[in-house]
Amino acid sequence: MSKFLTFNCNLENFIDDLQVKLRHNNEKIETLLEEENKTYYNFVKPLQMMEEELEHFFTPLSHLNSVNNSEKTQEVYTQAIPIITEYSTKISQNIAIYKAYKTIAENENATLNYEQKRVLELNIQHFELSGAHLDEQTKARLQEINIRKSELSNDFSQNILDATNAFEYTIENEADIEGIPASDLQSAKFEEDGKTKYKFTLQMPSYIAYMTYGKNRDIRQKLYEAYVSRAPQNAAIIDELLALRQEMSELLGFKNYAEYSLATKMAPTPDKALEFLESLLDNSIEQAKKELEELQESAPHQLESFDTAYYGEILKKAQYEIDEEEYRPYFEQKSVVNGMMDFLEKLFTIKFELQEETLWHEKAYAYHIYENEKLKAKIYFDLEARDSKRGGAWMSNWQAHCTNEAGEEQLASAFIVCNFPPSSDTNPSLLRHDDVVTLFHEMGHGIHHLLSNVNENEVSGVNGVEWDAVEFPSQFLENFAYEPHVLKMFAKHHETSEVLSDEMIEKLVRAKNFLSAMGMLRQLEFSIFDLQLHTKLYKGEEVQNLLNSIREKTALIPTPEYNKFQNGFSHIFAGGYAAGYYSYKWAEVLSADAFYAVVDEGIFESQTALKYRDIILHGGGAKSMQDLYIDLMGREADTTQLLRLNGIYA
Numbered sequence: 229m230s231k232f233l234t235f236n237c238n239l240e241n242f243i244d245d246l247q248v249k250l251r252h253n254n255e256k257i258e259t260l261l262e263e264e265n266k267t268y269y270n271f272v273k274p275l276q277m278m279e280e281e282l283e284h285f286f287t288p289l290s291h292l293n294s295v296n297n298s299e300k301t302q303e304v305y306t307q308a309i310p311i312i313t314e315y316s317t318k319i320s321q322n323i324a325i326y327k328a329y330k331t332i333a334e335n336e337n338a339t340l341n342y343e344q345k346r347v348l349e350l351n352i353q354h355f356e357l358s359g360a361h362l363d364e365q366t367k368a369r370l371q372e373i374n375i376r377k378s379e380l381s382n383d384f385s386q387n388i389l390d391a392t393n394a395f396e397y398t399i400e401n402e403a404d405i406e407g408i409p410a411s412d413l414q415s416a417k418f419e420e421d422g423k424t425k426y427k428f429t430l431q432m433p434s435y436i437a438y439m440t441y442g443k444n445r446d447i448r449q450k451l452y453e454a455y456v457s458r459a460p461q462n463a464a465i466i467d468e469l470l471a472l473r474q475e476m477s478e479l480l481g482f483k484n485y486a487e488y489s490l491a492t493k494m495a496p497t498p499d500k501a502l503e504f505l506e507s508l509l510d511n512s513i514e515q516a517k518k519e520l521e522e523l524q525e526s527a528p529h530q531l532e533s534f535d536t537a538y539y540g541e542i543l544k545k546a547q548y549e550i551d552e553e554e555y556r557p558y559f560e561q562k563s564v565v566n567g568m569m570d571f572l573e574k575l576f577t578i579k580f581e582l583q584e585e586t587l588w589h590e591k592a593y594a595y596h597i598y599e600n601e602k603l604k605a606k607i608y609f610d611l612e613a614r615d616s617k618r619g620g621a622w623m624s625n626w627q628a629h630c631t632n633e634a635g636e637e638q639l640a641s642a643f644i645v646c647n648f649p650p651s652s653d654t655n656p657s658l659l660r661h662d663d664v665v666t667l668f669h670e671m672g673h674g675i676h677h678l679l680s681n682v683n684e685n686e687v688s689g690v691n692g693v694e695w696d697a698v699e700f701p702s703q704f705l706e707n708f709a710y711e712p713h714v715l716k717m718f719a720k721h722h723e724t725s726e727v728l729s730d731e732m733i734e735k736l737v738r739a740k741n742f743l744s745a746m747g748m749l750r751q752l753e754f755s756i757f758d759l760q761l762h763t764k765l766y767k768g769e770e771v772q773n774l775l776n777s778i779r780e781k782t783a784l785i786p787t788p789e790y791n792k793f794q795n796g797f798s799h800i801f802a803g804g805y806a807a808g809y810y811s812y813k814w815a816e817v818l819s820a821d822a823f824y825a826v827v828d829e830g831i832f833e834s835q836t837a838l839k840y841r842d843i844i845l846h847g848g849g850a851k852s853m854q855d856l857y858i859d860l861m862g863r864e865a866d867t868t869q870l871l872r873l874n875g876i877y878a
Contacts, residue, residue, distance in 0.1 A: 232606045232641055237288035242304050250315045253278055266328050268344055273633050280685045287626045294618045295610050296588055313378040317371040320358035343684045343850040350692055359480055366479055373476045380465050385802035387459040392430045393615055395454045399426040404444040409553045411658050412437035430455050433613050433649045439537040452534035453790055462795040467767045474765045485762040489807035493696040501810050502759055509752050512876050516745035520784045531785055548739040552660055560722035561657035564664055567718015574832055576841045605678035606641040613647035621646040621666050623673035630685035640678045644670045656722055665709045672705030680848040692849025696811035703819035710740050741875030753782035755810040758800050762807040820873040821865045
């Protein structure tokens with residue numbers, strides 16, 4: 229059973245195959261429920277593995293729809309979502325399964341291990357949060373809500389992708405592209421009617437390039453306005469989603485969706501989470517105002533939202549004598565990936581081995597991971613931007629480490645997806661340092677899932693981890709992308725192999741927290757908006773009015789009226805972060821504290837790093853992260869380390 233799955237997705241027959249699989253699953257559930265003497269091994273374990281195998285089947289479709297989006301993947305995925313949602317909702321509301329889990333938890337409490345107890349605890353909670361104990365009419369309505377929510381989230385994401393791909397701005401005047409890095413110009417350049425022209429889009433590498441280096445302020449404004457006003461039709465989706473979330477929460481006995489969301493998180497209440505965010509805001513606001521004053525001094529006119537990246541780059545160069553473009557030749561994509569693996573091998577005593585295989589795209593590739601010379605997991609990389617790929621960066625898991633009913637081991641697998649500058653035969657993919665940080669971040673998620681030693685798939689790897697703790701391992705790892713010893717492992721000029729100099733590394737480290745308090749305010753704006761948006765029912769203009777009221781404190785530069793940020797806020801309307809965006813900062817407290825413990829011990833000599841592997845990474849979601857963290861550090865997290873990490877001194 230330790231063999232990895234072969235990536236394959238038959239789009240033509242997918243819906244038929246899915247329906248056959250679900251019909252088989254429903255029959256198996258009925259058979260399992262007929263068992264008179266239900267135990268963990270004859271009831272819970274088979275159900276777990278049945279769901280794991282369904283994940284194996286469905287994940288390739290969702291992955292393809294994100295990385296090789298086409299009319300066909302959209303069509304099949306759109307058909308599949310209500311089918312899989314209806315199935316999942318029915319299971320989550322099946323009172324017979326719920327009662328069986330409760331009975332098994334009571335009868336076998338003395339004999340089950342902590343992993344098995346955690347599976348039962350989380351399942352019972354999940355059943356109750358899904359309304360399994362409610363009347364049939366209420367359960368039917370909850371099922372309708374879940375199906376509609378899934379459809380709306382998919383539509384929200386697709387609208388953004390379509391709007392992103394629909395916009396392009398063509399530049400013919402050479403003066404308007406002066407200062408743009410050569411590698412970005414190479415990607416933008418095309419010939420038309422015998423003329424050389426340059427096309428800029430809302431895809432991240434292209435958009436960031438012009439907003440950061442483009443001298444023409446009018447063009448920056450056009451790009452910015454197009455970006456922040458994408459997908460206006462999503463406003464109606466937001467209204468419907470918020471109404472459905474509020475209705476669902478009330479049906480389940482909660483005042484609002486924020487209370488419902490935090491029932492499965494580390495933060496005890498929405499008020500406590502808001503208190504945490506407000507504390508960070510109070511500690512950051514004065515430094516942010518000083519940063520803005522410095523930024524304003526570098527501009528010959530009053531700053532607007534579409535100016536900050538451009539003048540920020542000018543100020544960074546002036547203050548730190550740092551030019552991001554000077555660094556990119558040292559961050560060639562393949563070199564960075566290989567160097568990151570060398571670092572992980574040394575830090576955690578693991579090993580990566582490249583595999584030769586054909587995947588969903590020619591730029592995708594895979595590695596096996598070994599620990600103690602034993603094959604442990606498989607990781608897939610798809611790192612370059614293209615029109616058919618959803619924007620952003622993410623890790624998604626496919627297989628979880630576990631054992632099946634026969635005690636056979638299944639190994640874990642996961643995908644790391646980014647949108648870095650595309651490479652060609654003549655043009656390598658040269659990364660910004662921010663891209664390097666992003667890669668380390670997603671890899672942190674990846675190894676959290678892949679190095680799990682847990683034998684119950686529902687709490688293995690990232691499964692079962694509280695949502696506001698799931699960013700801890702990713703943020704922990706991304707911090708090392710600034711460490712000099714780590715940078716020297718991969719920051720080598722792609723043409724000369726010259727290692728990034730100590731002077732350049734020192735500048736990079738000093739510039740790390742450039743405008744960090746302003747950045748903190750921006751993230752806090754998103755987090756506070758998300759939490760407050762889900763504390764009562766907002767609709768129509770009330771959504772914008774709420775965001776505007778928060779911006780009165782967080783947005784030091786007035787936000788233009790055409791900025792409809794919420795219509796592109798995929799994390800909370802098309803992802804899993806609704807009433808949970810604060811998790812990034814909550815988890816950052818854990819990551820900053822653990823990171824400094826490793827650094828203070830000398831990184832590669834760190835015993836805390838090995839304990840982190842053995843406790844956090846091996847432990848998966850089989851214990852609360854609160855308990856695992858105390859096992860790691862011998863205490864609760866020191867919240868002041870978060871401000872230290874961001875260079876904020878109140």
